[in-house]
Amino acid sequence: AQTVTQSQPEMSVQEAETVTLSCTYDTSENNYYLFWYKQPPSRQMILVIRQEAYKQQNATENRFSVNFQKAAKSFSLKISDSQLGDTAMYFCAFMTGNQFYFGTGTSLTVIP
Amino acid sequence: NAGVTQTPKFQVLKTGQSMTLQCAQDMNHEYMSWYRQDPGMGLRLIHYSVGAGITDQGEVPNGYNVSRSTTEDFPLRLLSAAPSQTSVYFCASSSAGGETQYFGPGTRLLVL
Numbered sequence: 001a002q003t004v005t006q007s008q009p010e011m012s013v014q015e016a017e018t019v020t021l022s023c024t025y026d027t028s029e030n031n032y033y034l035f036w037y038k039q040p041p042s043r044q045m046i047l048v049i050r051q052e053a054y055k056q057q058n059a060t061e062n063r064f065s066v067n068f069q070k071a072a073k074s075f076s077l078k079i080s081d082s083q084l085g086d087t088a089m090y091f092c093a094f095m096t097g098n099q100f101y102f103g104t105g106t107s108l109t110v111i112p
Numbered sequence: 113n114a115g116v117t118q119t120p121k122f123q124v125l126k127t128g129q130s131m132t133l134q135c136a137q138d139m140n141h142e143y144m145s146w147y148r149q150d151p152g153m154g155l156r157l158i159h160y161s162v163g164a165g166i167t168d169q170g171e172v173p174n175g176y177n178v179s180r181s182t183t184e185d186f187p188l189r190l191l192s193a194a195p196s197q198t199s200v201y202f203c204a205s206s207s208a209g210g211e212t213q214y215f216g217p218g219t220r221l222l223v224l
Contacts, residue, residue, distance in 0.1 A: 004154075033210040045155075045202060045215035052210070091154060098162055098209040099170060100145065102154040 002027045004094050006103035013082045014111050020067075021077045021106045023092030032096035034068065034075045039105075040088040048090070051075065082110045114138050118203050118216035125193040125223045133188040133219050135203030143206045144186040145170070145213070146178065148199040155202065161186055162209065193223045 003026045013019035025034070036048040051059045051068050058066050063080045075094075079086055087110045092103040119134045137144065145160035147170075157170030161180040175197060177189040186205075190197060200220050204213040 035212070043200070043218050045204070045213075047212050047214075050212055093155075095210055098143070098160060098168070099157055100147075100155075100213065101171075102147075102156070104152060104154040 002029075002094060002096065002099075002101045004092055004101050004103040006092055006106050008106045009104070010107045010109075012109040012111055013079075015082055015084060017082055018078060018080045019082055019108065021079075021090050021092075021108065023075045023077070023103060025073050025075065025092070025094045025101075027073070027094065027096060029096045032094060034066075035093040035095065036064070036066070036075075036077045037091045037093060037102075038086075038088045039091065040085075045091075049077065079108075084110050084112060086110050116203055116205055116214050116216035118201075118219050120219060121217070122220045123222070125190075125221065127193060127195060127223060129193050131190055131193065133190075133201055133203075133221075135186045135188065135216060136184050137186075137203075137205040137214070138184065139205060139207070139214070140183060141205035141207050141214075142183065143209055143211075143213075144180065145204050146176070146186070146188045147202045147204065148172065148197075149202060149218075150199050158188065158201075190221075193221075195223045197221065198223045 034051040089105045116137045146158040147155040159178040161167045203216040206213045
């Protein structure tokens with residue numbers, strides 16, 4: 001069975017500081033993809049970052065970067081220079097065999 | 113491009129009623145999927161399709177039917193609504209299985 005675990009239900013960070021959201025997953029597959037999605041209060045799901053499991057280099061997207069540890073099955077998201085607009089629910093997701101599996105989410109609050 | 117559109121935005125049903133949630137995309141994506149989002153549960157895959165005429169079950173398919181007669185449309189049918197189907201439903205599409213999924217705005221369904 002494929003599972004995604006986000007062990008931090010809620011987190012907060014001061015504006016302009018850095019925060020790291022944790023994600024672990026469990027799979028026996030070798031070919032898969034990993035994602036972080038953001039869901040602000042508007043409820044719209046927005047892609048933050050995508051990582052292909054066969055690539056060793058960690059993905060980055062502006063202030064967002066990941067620490068992908070394939071052997072440990074860990075995929076954490078680092079947000080640098082946090083902004084008020086980063087306040088949202090963040091979901092880690094894992095995709096293999098045409099199916100997506102989502103974690104239960106981490107609610108991030110950026111404090112002014 | 114409108115992206116992924118969903119109708120209705122909100123619906124109230126009585127137990128036993130049937131209805132269809134509509135989903136359409138104008139990006140010529142082959143892959144489409146339906147999720148439900150419940151508090152504390154993240155997003156769970158209901159059904160997905162890898163192309164017109166091809167559908168498959170996800171993690172929580174019971175009580176739902178889908179069909180894919182065109183590339184653009186992927187309706188989700190509730191055959192006999194139950195209170196346990198009260199949820200927010202998201203449709204998503206991507207160009208291929210491992211690519212970024214683009215989500216619709218969601219449909220909030222309340223079953224009394």
